[in-house]
Amino acid sequence: MADGEGSRRSPPRLDKVIHERARLIILAYLSSSDRPSVGFTELREKLDLSAGNLSIQLKTLEGAGYVKIVKSFVENKPNTSVSLTARGQSALNRYLKEMELLLRTLKPRSGRKD
Secondary structure, three states: OOOOOOOOOOOOOOOHHHHOHHHHHHHHHHHHOOOOOEEHHHHHHHOOOOHHHHHHHHHHHHHOOOEEEEEEEEOOEEEEEEEEOHHHHHHHHHHHHHHHHHHHHHOOOOOOOO
């Protein structure tokens, strides 16, 4: 049965961990990076997040297994690097597919005048 002829799809199940704006942009940034890990300072500056907010969001993502956080010292200075895990990439891909599905279902039918 074609869409619009009585068939019903269940609404997308958006991952609540990813759906929060800051966490979504963190994952998108990490996914688009050409490097395996990104520094905390770079994330804070490029995504225009406060250190406190970024720290909280990263802990949530780490708790879900979506990112890996490594703390070390570089030239006697603390360094925090963040990398996207395979589970995080998979979750982001699923989230994006669900968003695309949602947008397709909300798209106005051709010929409809708004």
